[in-house]
Amino acid sequence: MSSSAENPYRVYFVTWIALLVITVLMLGAEALHLPRWFLVLFLVAFMFVKAAMITGNFMHLKHEHPHLMLIVVVGILLTSAILLAYITPESASVLQKTVR
Amino acid sequence: MSSHAATLDAHWGGGVSPFGATWQKTMMWIFIVTDALLFGGLLSGYAYLRMAGTVPWPRQSEVFSIPFIALMTFILITSSMSMGTAVTAARLGDRKKALRNLLFTIVGGAAFLGCQAYEWTHVIHQGARLTGALPGSELGALGVPVHFPASFFVLTGFHGSHVLSGLIILIITAIRSSMGKTPAQGVEMAGLYWHFVDLVWVFIFTLFYLL
Numbered sequence: 551m552s553s554s555a556e557n558p559y560r561v562y563f564v565t566w567i568a569l570l571v572i573t574v575l576m577l578g579a580e581a582l583h584l585p586r587w588f589l590v591l592f593l594v595a596f597m598f599v600k601a602a603m604i605t606g607n608f609m610h611l612k613h614e615h616p617h618l619m620l621i622v623v624v625g626i627l628l629t630s631a632i633l634l635a636y637i638t639p640e641s642a643s644v645l646q647k648t649v650r
Numbered sequence: 651m652s653s654h655a656a657t658l659d660a661h662w663g664g665g666v667s668p669f670g671a672t673w674q675k676t677m678m679w680i681f682i683v684t685d686a687l688l689f690g691g692l693l694s695g696y697a698y699l700r701m702a703g704t705v706p707w708p709r710q711s712e713v714f715s716i717p718f719i720a721l722m723t724f725i726l727i728t729s730s731m732s733m734g735t736a737v738t739a740a741r742l743g744d745r746k747k748a749l750r751n752l753l754f755t756i757v758g759g760a761a762f763l764g765c766q767a768y769e770w771t772h773v774i775h776q777g778a779r780l781t782g783a784l785p786g787s788e789l790g791a792l793g794v795p796v797h798f799p800a801s802f803f804v805l806t807g808f809h810g811s812h813v814l815s816g817l818i819i820l821i822i823t824a825i826r827s828s829m830g831k832t833p834a835q836g837v838e839m840a841g842l843y844w845h846f847v848d849l850v851w852v853f854i855f856t857l858f859y860l861l
Contacts, residue, residue, distance in 0.1 A: 558738050566731035573723055573855075577716065580860045590861060597856040601849055608734045608845045615670030618679060625683045626690065633694040641702035 565607040572596050678839050682846050685812075689850050692808060693857060696801045705795035710859050712792060713776070714769070719859050722765045723851065729758025730848040733820075733841045740837035745827065748837060752824040755844065759817040766810050773802065805854055809847070816840075816847045 579592050606612040611619055669676045700707055710716065736751035777787020778799035784790055789799065823840040826832040 558742065559735050562731045562734040562738075565734075566727060569727045570724065573720065573727070576856065576860060577720055580716070593856050593860055597852060600852045604730065604845055604849045604852065608730050608848070609842055615668075618669040618671055618676070621669070622679055622683055626686045629687050630690045630694070633690060634697070637694050637698040638701070641698045644702040645704065 561607050565603050569600055569603060572600055672835065674835060674839060675842075678842050682842065685846065686850075689808070689853065692805055693853060696805060696858065699795075699797040699801060703795045703797060705793065707798060708792050708794045713773070713789065713794070713798075714859060715772075716859065718765070718769065719855065722762055722769075723855055725758050725762045725765065726848050726851050729755045729762070730845055732758065733844045737834075737838050737841040740827070740832075740834040743834075745830070749824060749827050752820060752827060752837070756817060756820050756824060759813055759820065759844075763810065763813055763817065766806065766813070770803075770806070773799070778802065801858065805858055809850055809854055812847050812850065816844050819843060 576593055576596050579589060584592070605622070611622060667673075667676070669679075671679075732751045732754040736748045736755060739745075739747035739751060773789075777784035777789040780800055780803050782796035783792075783794050783799055819840050823832055823837060827837065
């Protein structure tokens, strides 16, 4: 029998600890004055890890029907990607014009 | 009818739930997706203002107390854990445990809102306004861009309003649970919303306070 079947609450405790550890790591990285590109990569990667843990374990999305998972994950990620794809070149162009 | 068409019909023809969930849960998830898009838009707007601005963004630790923000994060993550425990307890029929954890979550949510009120007061005293930093104020002396206080108020304000509405939902759920009027699914719906509030904070915490 799996440990989650023995103690159904264990997953929340383990996720909570993992989220706290990741948060401490992120705070540490921010305080260390690491190279900017590395800091951005590090923080964004861990941000998505935390988001996956919350949706997967706390919101039980990983146990839901694949159709539901698809609508949530694709819906959010695709729209965010489209938004970013539009604003990044636009903001760069605005910045260039302002500086000039 | 081919087997492929039969499968499609079984899942999308309206006879069987295509998401394998009750309509309440499906609607809750769709609501969460749309609400996530709202925050996606707000965060994109913030990214635009920050990337297109010529005045450099201040180092966050000069304006905010990062350990205090970390404490707020700790409170919210902890309340999410207790909410998850409440949902499972309700599903297993352990009403006492569910109620105890719901109350713990409510205390956590209230503590978070209290911290946010304190932080807003502090930042306003530093001279932050929705339209920019007051000239001659502490923030004005730092030379923060006009959009910095606006981004702060809009992002944390929208999130705080979600925490407040989540708190109201939790209080109603707890009262109804104590009277035996809320089924396990009701607790689960409240839980989904609460976890979503936690999820949004993960993004705000990283993108606004740390980066």
